[in-house]
Amino acid sequence: MALTDTFVRQVKATGKALGDKYADGGGMYLLVKAPGKYWRLDYRFHGKRKTLALGVYPAVTLAKARQRRDKAREQLADGIDPGIAQREEKRAKVDAAANTFEAVSREWLAKTSGKRAAITQAKVTSWLEKDVLPFIGKLPIASIKAKDVLDKVARRMEARGIHESAHRIVQICSQVFRYAVAVGVIERDVTTDLRGALVAVKKANYAAITEPKQAGQLMRSIYAYAGHPCAVAGLKLSPLVFVRPGELRAAEWAEMDLDAAEWRIPATKMKMKVEHLVPLSRQAVDILRTLQPFTGHGRYVFPSIRTGERCMSENTINAALRGMGYAKDVMTAHGFRAMARTIMDEVLEERTDLIEHQLAHMVKDPNGRAYNRTAHLPARRAMMQRWADYLDKLRIGAEVIPLRKSKK
Structure with missing residues (x-):
């Protein structure tokens, strides 16, 4: 018999050492212990019995737990171990949290500092800290889209009337993204999708007296x-x-x-x-x-x-x-x-x-x-x-x- 929201909310632990199990179907059940209520899924992969944690109630509702169960069963049907898939997903989230745009950009600055004059290194660092990091620095670099760079960085600069600097900043962001591609953090440089999106800058020679x-x-x-x-x-x-x-x-x-x-x-x-x-x-x-x-x-x-x-x-x-x-x-x-x-x-x-x-x-x-x-x-x-x-x-x-x- 399937569980109901009312039952899940009201059920109490009975004091059993291993807790009480209440089945919902498809291998999923609610494990009730004194500390709390836990969603679990029992399954077999290549003949071996395994258990997958689906979350903790009430942070994970009955409906959400069922969604996770169904996703796991689809993975099994495709020959994928949902337990391994879950660990890889968690590892990817940890990596994403560590590989923020700021973390990668500072690593890029350090790794490439020998290619720039000290004065240029200071200028590039200043540009990033002033015009980029406050707006996309905390985002995982893998989650950043071209529109993020356009709306949160370039458009802000264009609104201040500094169109040439906006182009320069996007170029710097592109170098950070290309570095991230090289070290295997992301698949591509999203700023390539911004071609033609920025306000065009007329090239002009530096004014000079020549007479x-x-x-x-x-x-x-x-x-x-x-x-x-x-x-x-x-x-x-x-x-x-x-x-x-x-x-x-x-x-x-x-x-x-x-x-x-x-x-x-x-x-x-x-x-x-x-x-x-x-x-x-x-x-x-x-x-x-x-x-x-x-x-x-x-x-x-x-x-x-x-x-x-x-x-x-x-x-x-x-x-x-x-x-x-x-x-x-x-x-x-x-x-x-x-x-x-x-x-x-x-x-x-x-x-x-x-x-x-x-x-x-x-x-x-x-x-x-x-x-x-x-x-x-x-x-x-x-x-x-x-x-x-x-x-x-x-x-x-x-x-x-x-x-x-x-x-x-």
């Missing part, structure tokens, strides 16, 4: 700028070395050899992961020697104003340019590279390959092989000095060579 007369005015503004010594030195050095802004602000005194007038940037900090050598002009060395008494006791050439344990903020140079009256669509910190590239090529007619070397771009020899980091160093050193001298001439208003439309 000599305007460059001269910019240099006069830089030398008239009255700010923090680090910002002043960073501004003055930017056009002389024209490295990427992140490479400049992360510069360390250990990388500088002022006597040899060289700055060796380690491969870990470079975009192309190749050590970069920057010949320092006399003007650049003077700027660094002037700054050395202020920051030479620490690690960074341009330390953070708040703490010497970090380098200068990525906004410092751009903020200084804005303070000098240069809007973001006129000049940017990254724009010093374009300024040097354009004027050195089209006005001073420096060798293009030397300029590209100094921009840390990949340059190949006639046989198609990449030049090593010291290629043409004497010529590059002379070019950097000519460039610094030319900027001085522009700054003091000396003869300005008009911008040519084409090279001879």
Whole structure:
């Protein structure tokens, strides 16, 4: 006779050591003991008698217990041991709880840290902690759908108007998912389903001044700028070395050899992961020697104003340019590279390959092989000095060579 909800609710333990069993049919029964009421299913698999726990009443109702019984009997019909299936399911749930998006992302950060510059590692970590983990970090990574990433991460950023950053964050999430695939936690990267779902971002070049007369005015503004010594030195050095802004602000005194007038940037900090050598002009060395008494006791050439344990903020140079009256669509910190590239090529007619070397771009020899980091160093050193001298001439208003439309 099948059990009823009323009977299950009212039945009491009789005190038997092994408890009392009340059958419901199909091998399922209610085991009643002093501590509580337990659903059980007796079954045979390959001739061996086994018992499966279906749950504890009242957390598992009579109806729910019957559903679990029916599922177990279907598994038996398919040649599956429901006891083993139940253990595997529980193990999967435990694994899912351990493999949250946050746990996997932090493991990915640690495992791949050697592939990124320290400054990039810090930036990626910050992006995850600010824009991703608070929203999907606690979810098992295997349960996350493309819509979760879109609605809980990307759309939030788009609502703030930071469309380019939304694309970048989704790319980072994709790398975490691909890592999870590689280590066997999930089957696929769900962010591939987001192609075309995000607001499109128009690609734009960094704003830069590339006309000599305007460059001269910019240099006069830089030398008239009255700010923090680090910002002043960073501004003055930017056009002389024209490295990427992140490479400049992360510069360390250990990388500088002022006597040899060289700055060796380690491969870990470079975009192309190749050590970069920057010949320092006399003007650049003077700027660094002037700054050395202020920051030479620490690690960074341009330390953070708040703490010497970090380098200068990525906004410092751009903020200084804005303070000098240069809007973001006129000049940017990254724009010093374009300024040097354009004027050195089209006005001073420096060798293009030397300029590209100094921009840390990949340059190949006639046989198609990449030049090593010291290629043409004497010529590059002379070019950097000519460039610094030319900027001085522009700054003091000396003869300005008009911008040519084409090279001879």
